[in-house]
Amino acid sequence: MITFMNNSDSEEEPCNERTSLMSAESPPVPSYQDGLQASGAGEAQAHRKRRTGSSRSPNNTAEREMSDSGVPVRGSALENEEEELTLKYGAKHVIMLFVPVTLCMIVVVATIKSVRFYTEKNGQLIYTPFSEDTPSVGQRLLNSVLNTIIMISVIVVMTVFLVLLYKYRCYKFIHGWLILSSLMLLFLFTYIYLGEVLKTYNVAMDYPTLFLVIWNFGAVGMICIHWKGPLQLQQAYLIMISALMALVFIKYLPEWSAWVILGAISIYDLMAVLCPKGPLRMLVETAQERNEPIFPALIYSSAMMWTVGMAKPDTAARGPTQQTWDAAEDGRDNHGSSTHADSQMSETRSPVPTRPITSLEELEEEERGVKLGLGDFIFYSVLVGKAAATASGDWNTTLACFVAILIGLCLTLLLLAVFKKALPALPISITFGLVFYFSTDNLVRPFMDTLASHQLYI
């Protein structure tokens, strides 16, 4: 979900509210308006986590919040400059999100292509009870639709449950749930993954070393995600757990069900984020009312918002200056984390009346990041991974899906810059991805093959 929340109280200055991404070289500004950005969150994954390959509840929204800064007495030149800044930083944010999404997809595709374990059919999850081994096409289609309905309803129930927990402030329960989920992801799934990779490459490994490696990986992961750790490491862990989750989905979802589920989840995401009574939207609004960040462990954040402190620690005359920034909080657990991308700006509010504009006591630099929910990562990777696993067109189809998803992400971020509120990140990308997959597999690939076999280059 991408939300842009703007709560600014206009000050006395005759400046209009704008959302602008502040650059590091921004001139000192005396007053800021608070923008709240809350991105919503998570989904019920915990339930799923207990079973391998739980499905994720989708709440993917990319959120971006921009804060408004009021700048006194500048003309329209400033407006143009700010718009330019917005676009420039919008582009920067797109790039900041391309890299992790690409990395996640690369990890998934590389694993799918090399480790055969993840493409072998070894049973199904209980969330998709109907088998697809039926002789007739109609029956298979019906089974996949039924599977989808069950999966989506599980996701909806989990999401609503999570929203209710959040509304009634059962924070401990939610935190425990998230911790349990990430524990399972970081330890159990990594153990399985490592075992399969070692088997594929025919490497001997002993139990003590294995125990040490998994313990280190998991413990540092928990520390980075749920507590404090270096930003890059946290991002790397979030990417890895998203990839692990996507691999589990690819393995355990039957063929046709996977595609139908992808489509259904984008529609659900669209509704959950944009409808007034949608669970994700309510989550975001509740978080914003309470002025709290959304749960850690559910969101990937590309940068930290930080503010250089005031030059003079003269807080007495300044009144409360609050910095709220949402540190790239942890990744999300596997379960349906709502994906949202939001960038949060920390804002400091300085008391306008007592501060002359020219005093340079406060120099603030803010760098915004964009946040994307982990669910988005997972489903993007599921789409590309499935394309890599099952397409007859080999790399053609995989690359086409990859490009489609990135285009969709660009468009979503563009819309975010335009609308400035929480937006779902799944629908556009998944739609493009599905269209590209089916058309490439069925139209482009035979075309290319025929051309190649006839040695005709275009």
Next chain:
Amino acid sequence: MNLERVSNEDKLELCRKYYLGGFALLPFLWLVNVVWFFREAFVAPPYGEQPLIRRYVRRSALGLGLWGVGLGAWVGVFQTQRAQWGPWGDYLAFTLPLGTP
């Protein structure tokens, strides 16, 4: 988390917690400590807590070095000698390579 926004006391506290945490069989945590706080400890201009941070980073590096040597020795021994160990080698092995060595 960006170290630049954090106060010096908090940095010291974080470095110390990472150092202490590494004793729970977590050399990776020591590695993270060394890499993350290296600039703070050795490159940044001196400030009050820097000597302490330096101390923790040095000790983490020492512990990391010891673990590295120990682990490297064990893995080397295991990989080369596993075949000669008979049943013990198999008990210790998580994955066994297939085929003839």
